[in-house]
Amino acid sequence: MEGNGVRRTEGDPETVIVGAGLVGAVTALYLAPRFGPVTLLEKREDPRRAPGGQGRSLVVMLSARGWRALSDLGVADAVRGICVPLHGRRGHLPDGRTRFTPYSRDGQPIWAVERERLHHILLDAAEAAPGVRIRFGRRVSSVDLDEPAVLVEDRHGRHRLTCRRVLGCDGAHSAARAALEARGTRAEVRRLDLAYQEIDVPGDRLDGTMTHYWPSGKAMFAAHPLPSGRFSGSLFMRLEGPAPSYAAAAGGRDLFEMFAAHFPELTAVVPDIAEQLAAKAVSTLTAVRCDRWVWQDTFALLGDACHAMAPFMGHGMNCGFEDARVLVGCLGASADRAAGLAAYEKSRIEDADAISRLSYRHYFTMADPARAETAVGVLRGRLTALFPDRFVPLYERCAFTEESYASVLRDEQRLDRLAADLIDRHGTGLVSASDDRLRACTRPLVPDTTTLEDTGCS
């Protein structure tokens, strides 16, 4: 008999994880050595048996939080071997200028990896780990939070599997999350007003040490280098609202004309773009926000199941890996498992919400260069450069530290307010004032920002 008063069948796992995606595999690897046998149930067939099976070439960025998990789990070296280091992003602006933004001020790279190849490494590691079983072709149709148990469908029919806890790692359209919703949890699943197409880009005209992007007001094309020397491209466009819009471009030809109008330079970079636009699937982006992630001592959500977000900061997976690390830490910190799960939820919800907001906002920063050129935008940039210890660029803080995303968001909001306040007090001319004057004007508002003598700001 288990602590929750339910008789479990001998051989039932301690933990059932719903979904063997990136986050499910990482969670299993963290959990099994400390908390007993784990069974991963995955509705799809084994992706390693059919490489390229989903027809996707998606590249994801690994940042410090992701590497922390991969190192903890002993797979960092294997993953590094299939990564491309990237030192920044080059914007190819509509007026013909280019703008390079380093990812970090000290030259550290972030790492691009094909999501499918990373997934295979994680599945191999999970399968080889003592105490982890992966069962493909098993769809979980519902979760019983009380027993706890899952109802599983496979080619033999349906059966019930009991366990001590269920972890929902089944992505944005999570079936596991439905069990929490049935108990009153509010979950918001929102289709974002952006859609994208993955486009294969030859590498001969682009520098392979960085990300490239072409902003065009409301649309954007981004390309990430692959180890093969080619690039994985993504065309992002609005679904509705002001053009350009996928909804307005009904067929392949219209889409090509729209593409050529917004990204004329790219028609030479990707010679078969018309064919690709006509042939490749259009995918939508979903954001998930959920006001509870756990149930007593029996259930928790991780990854996209509780915080799917826009991809523009490159943190959905990194944040999901951090969920797994924090969850195991919280469970290990107390013999009271319900308290452990509650601590996990408390420490993650605000952070996930913050990176989700930052990620959506980052699309507009990248897609619309005019935004960075407003007085507030330019002043923010100058303050960040002038006070490097006080204001660390947003992207760098998220990608190279494990600081709370929520505190990064709060500091961003403070910097916005500071820049707006300085302009209110001193006028837009402050944007092009000398460094000394800017320092002096900033000092009364943020005392620890200057070491210089007051140079007479009026």
Ligand SMILES: Cc1cc2nc3c(=O)[nH]c(=O)nc-3n(C[C@H](O)[C@H](O)[C@H](O)COP(=O)(O)OP(=O)(O)OC[C@H]3O[C@@H](n4cnc5c(N)ncnc54)[C@H](O)[C@@H]3O)c2cc1C
């Ligand atoms: C264009 C794009 C670019 C991105 N770039 C980045 C990036 O640079 N960096 C980054 O960190 N993140 C990035 N992301 C986000 C990242 O891909 C996701 O956050 C990550 O894949 C989420 O992993 P997950 O395991 O939580 O969910 P998923 O990857 O969705 O995996 C869920 C798994 O559960 C299975 N499943 C679903 N329902 C059931 C069920 N009922 N029963 C059993 N199994 C089930 C699914 O088949 C799947 O295998 C990007 C996303 C997109 C779309």
